[in-house]
Amino acid sequence: MQRNQTIKALFAGLSIAFTCAGAQADELDNAVRIGYAGVSFNTKSGDLSGPPGTTPPGIQVGLKNTDLLALSYERRLSDQWSVMLQAGTPPIIHVQGAGNAAALGSAVTARTWFPAVLVNYTFASVFGVRPYVGAGVNYTFFTDRQVSAAYTNAVQGTSSSIKMKSSLGPVVRLGAEYPIDKNWAVEFGYLHYWIKTTATITTATPGFGNIVRTVDTKANPDVLGLTLGYRF
Numbered sequence: 001m002q003r004n005q006t007i008k009a010l011f012a013g014l015s016i017a018f019t020c021a022g023a024q025a026d027e028l029d030n031a032v033r034i035g036y037a038g039v040s041f042n043t044k045s046g047d048l049s050g051p052p053g054t055t056p057p058g059i060q061v062g063l064k065n066t067d068l069l070a071l072s073y074e075r076r077l078s079d080q081w082s083v084m085l086q087a088g089t090p091p092i093i094h095v096q097g098a099g100n101a102a103a104l105g106s107a108v109t110a111r112t113w114f115p116a117v118l119v120n121y122t123f124a125s126v127f128g129v130r131p132y133v134g135a136g137v138n139y140t141f142f143t144d145r146q147v148s149a150a151y152t153n154a155v156q157g158t159s160s161s162i163k164m165k166s167s168l169g170p171v172v173r174l175g176a177e178y179p180i181d182k183n184w185a186v187e188f189g190y191l192h193y194w195i196k197t198t199a200t201i202t203t204a205t206p207g208f209g210n211i212v213r214t215v216d217t218k219a220n221p222d223v224l225g226l227t228l229g230y231r232f
Helices: 002-021 024-029 149-154
Strands: 029-038 059-063 065-074 081-088 092-099 106-113 116-122 132-147 159-164 167-179 184-195 196-205 208-216 221-230
Touching: 002 065, 059 208, 065 092, 065 221, 081 132, 081 167, 106 149, 106 159, 116 167, 132 159, 132 196, 149 159, 167 196
Parallel strands: none
Antiparallel strands: 029 065, 029 221, 059 092, 065 081, 081 116, 092 106, 106 132, 116 132, 132 167, 159 196, 167 184, 184 221, 196 208
16 A cells, blocks of 8 residues: 555656646657666665574675666656656566575565656756756565575575565666757666665474564665667
8 A cells, every 4th residue: 555655656746747847838858768777786784683593693685786678758847857757677686695694595586666756957968968967766666575495494494475665765867868860869877776675584484483584675776777768
């Protein structure tokens, strides 16, 4: 329910921006972009916590870097200002053991969604290139969550399930667009997200029942993208 309300709020903010600019609708530009993005995580993990005597000390996690198909829609409000919906195909994130669990390998996999709404400011053209900066908010949530057998075996359980808390945080963007012609343009962009989650893992353990353990993680990925855009 909270996830749905937050997504609705993001789209509502986008709709309000369009409505406020409605008087100039004939002058506004739309743009859609598609391309490649590489995601590099800057992971900071706390220790896995749980009942004393049943939770090995010093277990942390890290995130494996990934890539995705980048997608965005931009509505230009003026020559300088625009509102953008930034998204992409949700990648499967591999959560790996770190700290005393470095030899564990993959502990968790999850499909990760992190759409964002940003306001961009575009500077004057320099040698045909239009640089820009932007800032906004991202909402991150997780689906298709799976705990590996390696983790379950390491804590002497028979099966495990996981919940991962959704995250609402800032995102910043900078980059440049190079027009090919009136409608087409190539864009290079950099984004930095602030993302954090608490993972709660429940493991069925012989002699103890269900043991609940948690770990706090900040991901804060850097994303580099190269896209082809069509303006209409």
